[in-house]
Amino acid sequence: MSFARPLTLGALAVALALGCDTPDDDATPRAGAVEASVESAAPASATAGMSDAALASAVRALVPQRTRAGQLRLSSPLVNDPRALPILLERLRGEQDLSVETRAALVEALPRTGADFGAAAVGLLQTEEAPAVRAVLAAGLRRATPEHARAGAALALADADPEVREAGARVVGYLDGGEALADALVAALDDDVEGVRVAAIRSLGALKVTPAFPRLAALLDDGTPSVRLHALRALHRIDAAKAQALPGVKALARDGDPKVAAAARKLGG
Amino acid sequence: MGRKRWVLACVLAVGCGGDDGGNNMSTAGSETGSDGTTTDGSESSPSSDGTGSETGSDAGTDSESESDTSGEPGVDWSFADIRGVANDDDDNSEGRRDWLEPPFDADNDLEPLTLPALPEGEQVRLTIAGDTNHIRLWRGGAGAPFLGANSDAAGFEVTFTPDAGESLWVEFGEYNARGTLKLERLDAASEVLDSAEIVLHGAPLILNHHLQPAEHIWVVDLTGGCGAANGPFLAAYDALGDRVTGVPGTSYDCDRWIQDEIEFATGHDGGGARQDVTIDSIRDRGLDDVPEDLFFSADNAYNTWGKGPKTSFDSFGNLEISPPVTVDGVEYPFGRVYFGRDAQEGIDAEFADFLISQEIQAPFEVDSTWLCVGHVDEWMSWVPDKTAPRGFRFLYSDVDMAYALLEGLDQNLPLPRFGADHGYPTVGSIVDDNALRAYNEDIRDDYLLPMRARMKSELGLSEEEIIGVPSIFEELGGGCSGLGLALIPGMVNLIVANFGDGDSHLMVPDPFLRTSDNDQGADPLIAAFTAAMPGEHQLHYIDNWYSYHLLSGEVHCGTNVRRTPLVTNWWEVGAHLLGGN
Numbered sequence: 067m068s069f070a071r072p073l074t075l076g077a078l079a080v081a082l083a084l085g086c087d088t089p090d091d092d093a094t095p096r097a098g099a100v101e102a103s104v105e106s107a108a109p110a111s112a113t114a115g116m117s118d119a120a121l122a123s124a125v126r127a128l129v130p131q132r133t134r135a136g137q138l139r140l141s142s143p144l145v146n147d148p149r150a151l152p153i154l155l156e157r158l159r160g161e162q163d164l165s166v167e168t169r170a171a172l173v174e175a176l177p178r179t180g181a182d183f184g185a186a187a188v189g190l191l192q193t194e195e196a197p198a199v200r201a202v203l204a205a206g207l208r209r210a211t212p213e214h215a216r217a218g219a220a221l222a223l224a225d226a227d228p229e230v231r232e233a234g235a236r237v238v239g240y241l242d243g244g245e246a247l248a249d250a251l252v253a254a255l256d257d258d259v260e261g262v263r264v265a266a267i268r269s270l271g272a273l274k275v276t277p278a279f280p281r282l283a284a285l286l287d288d289g290t291p292s293v294r295l296h297a298l299r300a301l302h303r304i305d306a307a308k309a310q311a312l313p314g315v316k317a318l319a320r321d322g323d324p325k326v327a328a329a330a331r332k333l334g335g
Numbered sequence: 336m337g338r339k340r341w342v343l344a345c346v347l348a349v350g351c352g353g354d355d356g357g358n359n360m361s362t363a364g365s366e367t368g369s370d371g372t373t374t375d376g377s378e379s380s381p382s383s384d385g386t387g388s389e390t391g392s393d394a395g396t397d398s399e400s401e402s403d404t405s406g407e408p409g410v411d412w413s414f415a416d417i418r419g420v421a422n423d424d425d426d427n428s429e430g431r432r433d434w435l436e437p438p439f440d441a442d443n444d445l446e447p448l449t450l451p452a453l454p455e456g457e458q459v460r461l462t463i464a465g466d467t468n469h470i471r472l473w474r475g476g477a478g479a480p481f482l483g484a485n486s487d488a489a490g491f492e493v494t495f496t497p498d499a500g501e502s503l504w505v506e507f508g509e510y511n512a513r514g515t516l517k518l519e520r521l522d523a524a525s526e527v528l529d530s531a532e533i534v535l536h537g538a539p540l541i542l543n544h545h546l547q548p549a550e551h552i553w554v555v556d557l558t559g560g561c562g563a564a565n566g567p568f569l570a571a572y573d574a575l576g577d578r579v580t581g582v583p584g585t586s587y588d589c590d591r592w593i594q595d596e597i598e599f600a601t602g603h604d605g606g607g608a609r610q611d612v613t614i615d616s617i618r619d620r621g622l623d624d625v626p627e628d629l630f631f632s633a634d635n636a637y638n639t640w641g642k643g644p645k646t647s648f649d650s651f652g653n654l655e656i657s658p659p660v661t662v663d664g665v666e667y668p669f670g671r672v673y674f675g676r677d678a679q680e681g682i683d684a685e686f687a688d689f690l691i692s693q694e695i696q697a698p699f700e701v702d703s704t705w706l707c708v709g710h711v712d713e714w715m716s717w718v719p720d721k722t723a724p725r726g727f728r729f730l731y732s733d734v735d736m737a738y739a740l741l742e743g744l745d746q747n748l749p750l751p752r753f754g755a756d757h758g759y760p761t762v763g764s765i766v767d768d769n770a771l772r773a774y775n776e777d778i779r780d781d782y783l784l785p786m787r788a789r790m791k792s793e794l795g796l797s798e799e800e801i802i803g804v805p806s807i808f809e810e811l812g813g814g815c816s817g818l819g820l821a822l823i824p825g826m827v828n829l830i831v832a833n834f835g836d837g838d839s840h841l842m843v844p845d846p847f848l849r850t851s852d853n854d855q856g857a858d859p860l861i862a863a864f865t866a867a868m869p870g871e872h873q874l875h876y877i878d879n880w881y882s883y884h885l886l887s888g889e890v891h892c893g894t895n896v897r898r899t900p901l902v903t904n905w906w907e908v909g910a911h912l913l914g915g916n
Binding site: 128135141170198206240 | 561562563589590591592595620621647650652707708709710755756758768769770771773774777780781785810811812813814815816817881882885886887888892
């Protein structure tokens with residue numbers, strides 16, 4: 067392959083930080099060689115030999131990259147180290163004029179440090195101004211300790227912003243002990259925003275919250291197709307036999323929405 | 336390639352050294368009348384007496400010329416249809432499309448229309464119809480077009496006295512531009528002696544499918560100062576040698592998604608000469624200048640369609656092409672284009688309309704709106720297979736296969752990569768996540784299975800042609816609330832680097848479904864995928880974890896491939912698809 071291979075100062079800095087030998091000048095220079103040794107390393111080994119100071123410096127220098135969808139994300143094994151957590155939090159607190167996108171990227175990385183980030187996430191859910199960032203925090207609660215996850219999800223479900231409420235309703239379905247928030251999920255079935263209602267329905271189904279069955283059954287004739295669809299599925303997941311016996315289920319086999327009708331025909335047997 | 340030469344043909348046509356006032360492109364002494372007609376100021380020459388003429392001129396006409404016409408040969412008034420390419424390239428390297436300039440010496444995209452020598456006093460009337468905004472004729476190199484787009488010809492008609500053996504030049508300004516040209520031979524009294532009509536057809540833009548041999552590959556080199564650099568990715572492509580070019584990422588804002596910014600296509604003129612075309616997406620991220628910088632030159636055109644507002648759907652990972660298929664008796668010799676779009680959102684409508692207007696690859700839509708990135712290449716692809724009924728296999732994401740595979744593994748198998756970056760430290764943690772499974776079941780039922788059925792229907796696929804690829808998707812939050820993305824690196828998002836027999840490669844994302852990074856042999860997904868793939872390919876499993884996967888893409892997203900057309904006579908093999916041709 068043909069491509070230019072300059073040795074950048076950045077690569078040299080990383081090399082020094084990692085305690086690697088600098089590339090031999092006589093060898094075919096590959097600026098990516100040092101970075102490659104980091105980026106290709108398994109998460110645990112990438113930073114194993116790094117001092118706290120070196121890691122902190124490297125994490126401070128990490129620049130979020132554009133994902134294919136256009137968002138920003140930190141993509142580096144440097145993040146997969148519990149020592150990165152305080153540095154990321156420091157950046158959130160201390161860096162001036164961080165864009166919402168960058169803040170979202172920083173909070174998205176918190177769970178990936180492998181450290182106990184839950185308390186920090188709960189705190190940030192109460193102080194972060196940008197709804198988009200709070201939504202990302204809520205989504206990351208899946209990897210928090212159960213206590214922090216539930217506390218954070220409860221905050222998210224009560225958030226003024228629908229994007230955050232939706233993220234909160236969604237993450238509850240993934241939580242160990244998420245059924246402890248069943249009442250909050252049922253309350254979310256009356257949310258003004260379709261996405262929140264649907265997320266709550268799906269979480270109730272995933273958690274198999276039996277007491278929610280009647281409430282979900284009442285949604286089979288909801289005016290919104292996605293609500294009908296996911297209520298149908300949630301009912302089936304909670305109690306398939308009982309769901310199949312519901313008159314509303316059979317009626318949905320003739321629903322005007324093709325996805326709803328298909329699901330009803332499949333689940334109705 | 337035997338491309339025609341503008342200057343040489345004109346010299347032969349007008350006979351250099353004549354008294355043409357120094358402009359060898361113009362008819363000697365001609366004058367242009369106010370109605371756009373031209374008359375030849377030269378002494379009238381004998382008209383044809385019709386004897387032996389193929390055009391059947393009026394036998395009752397007596398020549399009034401002093402010349403003896405009894406031995407004059409008949410005038411062959413037959414002409415071939417003209418097919419050319421859109422003059423979208425830059426043959427004189429001036430940095431702008433040649434259609435925007437008058438003809439020049441190096442322009443090899445104009446098609447000659449050579450007129451036979453006519454008896455004295457006769458004229459030619461040309462009438463153009465059809466896509467007259469994008470087709471024009473030139474007579475000589477200077478001034479305005481003679482007929483058609485941007486010309487002064489009123490009513491799309493012009494009458495003139497051609498020089499003996501004069502050639503006009505037909506130029507196309509759009510892909511699949513179509514028109515007709517009526518050529519009438521007139522006597523001195525403007526009576527029609529003969530008439531012919533030909534088709535003028537600009538080549539449709541034809542996009543590439545995976546059965547076409549790879550010519551060259553482009554990736555973005557991020558190792559010169561970009562974050563999440565792709566050293567291992569580039570190292571894997573080193574196996575393909577000098578057929579891969581690394582575009583310097585630092586020159587393009589470290590935009591690594593080269594699949595998304597450009598799409599390679601071709602056009603062929605009636606003689607089979609090829610023009611390469613790069614479609615430039617309205618995506619307009621860091622790689623936006625790549626078409627102009629790398630792919631705009633002689634015989635290399637580029638263009639953009641679509642007004643936006645742009646979305647992720649406008650990236651060209653959301654635009655793919657099937658291999659050649661026959662569906663319900665209809666042959667698609669160049670395959671069919673498909674892109675992600677539904678009633679509410681998807682690829683830009685104007686661009687979609689343009690693709691549809693090309694006709695020959697009969698585009699259709701599939702629903703990609705369930706994905707965060709929203710690209711059709713995230714869940715399906717094609718690989719050549721000489722043993723397959725039609726020479727290919729269709730790779731399609733299958734969540735049930737993935738769960739079956741996972742459930743068959745040691746549930747305590749550690750998965751360091753998934754533990755660190757996705758929160759799934761073991762196989763069992765993936766299997767036991769009820770919400771994750773529910774999400775995958777739902778997208779299977781709502782999207783994967785219906786779209787599979789749609790692909791089968793639109794492309795006439797048989798079950799034998801389909802290879803399921805174990806895939807699991809995760810449900811995102813944040814800006815992609817509730818939308819999906821590959822949890823396990825999407826192995827269908829691969830590159831087919833088929834340079835020739837014995838030199839065909841599949842560049843596949845490494846799924847890392849194992850404990851040790853360095854032990855690809857222990858990876859059950861790699862084993863399953865390898866076993867399923869056609870044996871004619873060398874398989875390369877590429878570490879694109881940090882450089883692409885965690886940034887919502889995989890190998891295919893970070894690569895682009897130029898391919899060799901297999902068929903060039905589109906007007907013959909695709910005639911049934913080109914309406915009105």
